[in-house]
Amino acid sequence: MGIDPNFEENREREGREHGVDVWGPTDPPETLGIRGTHVAVDFDICLADGACLEDCPVDVFEWVDSPGHPESEIKANPTNEVQCIDCMLCVDVCPVDAIDVDPGRENRL
Numbered sequence: 725m726g727i728d729p730n731f732e733e734n735r736e737r738e739g740r741e742h743g744v745d746v747w748g749p750t751d752p753p754e755t756l757g758i759r760g761t762h763v764a765v766d767f768d769i770c771l772a773d774g775a776c777l778e779d780c781p782v783d784v785f786e787w788v789d790s791p792g793h794p795e796s797e798i799k800a801n802p803t804n805e806v807q808c809i810d811c812m813l814c815v816d817v818c819p820v821d822a823i824d825v826d827p828g829r830e831n832r833l
């Protein structure tokens with residue numbers, strides 16, 4: 725199952741890390757939650773495939789370390805989500821549907 729596209733209704737914002745919002749629940753290192761709001765990555769699904777980093781035309785994603793996480797020891801963090809141009813390439817290439825992009829989400833919060 726991929727990222728919940730309605731996570732902002734179903735989860736609580738717990739704070740910020742690596743420059744983006746953190747949506748819980750979190751229980752590190754095994755459970756890291758969803759990261760980002762306009763460009764959101766479910767860190768508990770991300771397996772560090774890297775296609776989003778390679779394909780994003782405006783370099784939204786950066787690797788961050790996630791030692792001890794069961795899926796992968798690095799994650800694609802949407803550090804530069806303010807640069808997103810909503811091309812949806814990352815959503816299309818992610819093999820595990822860990823990414824959701826919604827330019828209107830911040831306005832609904």
Ligand code: SF4
Pocket residue numbers: 763779780781782783784807808809810811812813814815825
């Ligand atoms: S939608 Fe396009 S511009 Fe936005 S993060 Fe994904 S690949 Fe980058």
